[in-house]
Amino acid sequence: MTHLHELIVCEYCDAVYHRTPLLRHQSARCTRCGGVLYRHNSLSVEQRLALSVTGGVLLIFANAYPVMTISMKGISNSATLWDAVMVLSSGSITFIALVLALAIIFAPILQIAVLCWVLGFAMRGHRAPGFAGCMQALEKLRPWSMLEVCLLGAMVAVIKLAGLLDVIPGIGLIALAALSMLLIYVAGRDIRDLWGQV
Amino acid sequence: MSESILADDLHVCLCHGCGQTCDLRESAHECVRCGAPLHRRKTNPIARGWAFLFAALIFYIPANVLPVMRTEMLGQGSDSTIGGGVLEFWEAGAWDIALIIFIASIGVPAIKFCSLALLLITAQRRSSWARRQRSQLFRFVELIGYWSMLDVMVVALVAALVQLHGLGTIEPRPGILFFGMVVVLTMFSAMSFDPRLIWDSPSQQGERSDGAGD
Numbered sequence: 537m538t539h540l541h542e543l544i545v546c547e548y549c550d551a552v553y554h555r556t557p558l559l560r561h562q563s564a565r566c567t568r569c570g571g572v573l574y575r576h577n578s579l580s581v582e583q584r585l586a587l588s589v590t591g592g593v594l595l596i597f598a599n600a601y602p603v604m605t606i607s608m609k610g611i612s613n614s615a616t617l618w619d620a621v622m623v624l625s626s627g628s629i630t631f632i633a634l635v636l637a638l639a640i641i642f643a644p645i646l647q648i649a650v651l652c653w654v655l656g657f658a659m660r661g662h663r664a665p666g667f668a669g670c671m672q673a674l675e676k677l678r679p680w681s682m683l684e685v686c687l688l689g690a691m692v693a694v695i696k697l698a699g700l701l702d703v704i705p706g707i708g709l710i711a712l713a714a715l716s717m718l719l720i721y722v723a724g725r726d727i728r729d730l731w732g733q734v
Numbered sequence: 735m736s737e738s739i740l741a742d743d744l745h746v747c748l749c750h751g752c753g754q755t756c757d758l759r760e761s762a763h764e765c766v767r768c769g770a771p772l773h774r775r776k777t778n779p780i781a782r783g784w785a786f787l788f789a790a791l792i793f794y795i796p797a798n799v800l801p802v803m804r805t806e807m808l809g810q811g812s813d814s815t816i817g818g819g820v821l822e823f824w825e826a827g828a829w830d831i832a833l834i835i836f837i838a839s840i841g842v843p844a845i846k847f848c849s850l851a852l853l854l855i856t857a858q859r860r861s862s863w864a865r866r867q868r869s870q871l872f873r874f875v876e877l878i879g880y881w882s883m884l885d886v887m888v889v890a891l892v893a894a895l896v897q898l899h900g901l902g903t904i905e906p907r908p909g910i911l912f913f914g915m916v917v918v919l920t921m922f923s924a925m926s927f928d929p930r931l932i933w934d935s936p937s938q939q940g941e942r943s944d945g946a947g948d
Contacts, residue, residue: 543755545748548869549933551738552746552755568738569869569933574753606895608902615894620887623894629911635918636890639883668768672751679921682880682887688834689887695831696823696892700807700902728753731767 585655597711608701643681683716779928786923800909
């Protein structure tokens with residue numbers, strides 16, 4: 537029997553295939569159900585780490601600076617991501633504030649922190665302490681990290697308010713835009729390749 | 735395409751934690767690489783899928799009936815619901831924004847309810863109808879899952895911004911809690927469904943169901 541690591545099982549229909557190396561921009565698909573089996577991974581460990589550290593810097597900007605500022609008749613007010621969470625936490629709807637905090641603050645912070653930790657050790661060629669737990673955390677966090685939705689939400693909010701008062705996009709919004717794209721790229725499914733690399 | 739070799743034929747199983755192909759004869763319950771528990775099929779996929787879906791349907795009613803936010807501008811207050819927000823943009827002539835919000839807050843949940851119900855019913859009947867398309871439908875539901883959180887984000891950002899004392903304030907209202915719950919519950923429903931059930935044929939189902947519970 538061939539070695540198990542040369543086999544890949546389709547997660548959607550259980551069909552088994554032999555792994556073959558892919559070229560750039562290629563992805564392997566299941567012939568039975570059409571699901572993606574795996575994609576070509578164009579990022580090296582060094583590039584991933586560099587992007588993760590960039591993500592960390594963007595994360596600080598996205599959280600420390602206001603996403604938007606509004607002004608009306610000389611009074612102005614600005615809001616950060618944390619303010620958006622806090623405004624939901626009052627009264628009977630606290631639960632949704634927890635979901636939102638996870639989706640736009642805690643999940644991205646954890647993803648970036650775990651990535652930096654795991655990749656930092658991978659650079660030197662060995663597995664970080666708690667490697668298995670970290671990799672599982674990345675899998676579990678992925679569906680709950682919703683920065684790209686928040687980005688679209690911020691844009692809708694700008695348009696919603698623009699008719700009533702002056703809206704000025706802040707540094708936080710630009711950082712948010714860059715960070716959401718970067719997270720899709722760096723924390724995606726192909727991070728699983730690390731299991732074979734270190 | 736019956737010529738495909740299946741995981742069960744080789745006594746292997748995919749680890750959902752790390753994507754490793756695991757030999758079930760070597761270790762039947764845990765992935766040898768990452769230690770995550772192995773499941774040939776998810777536990778009670780159909781019962782859990784329905785439970786989360788019904789809970790979401792129940793919450794969908796208050797999510798649309800109750801106001802999601804309250805606007806107070808220069809002493810005048812008004813409550814707005816999800817549908818009201820769409821209408822407001824539509825009447826103001828911003829049909830493109832109205833369309834985005836309509837798709838994200840009314841279209842996506844409705845599509846999700848219908849798709850999940852369809853997947854659950856056909857999986858329950860072990861139907862062999864349009865398997866490939868149903869697989870694609872599942873992936874589509876997985877993909878669009880969290881975009882309905884858009885409304886929660888918009889309300890949170892708008893309410894955090896518009897806190898101008900004396901001039902105007904916007905406050906979130908309970909509708910948004912139910913709306914967020916609908917999104918979270920449908921995500922759980924999609925996560926508990928096992929897409930491999932689509933491909934199980936009635937004859938194989940009997941012998942496989944014994945291993946499905948672990």
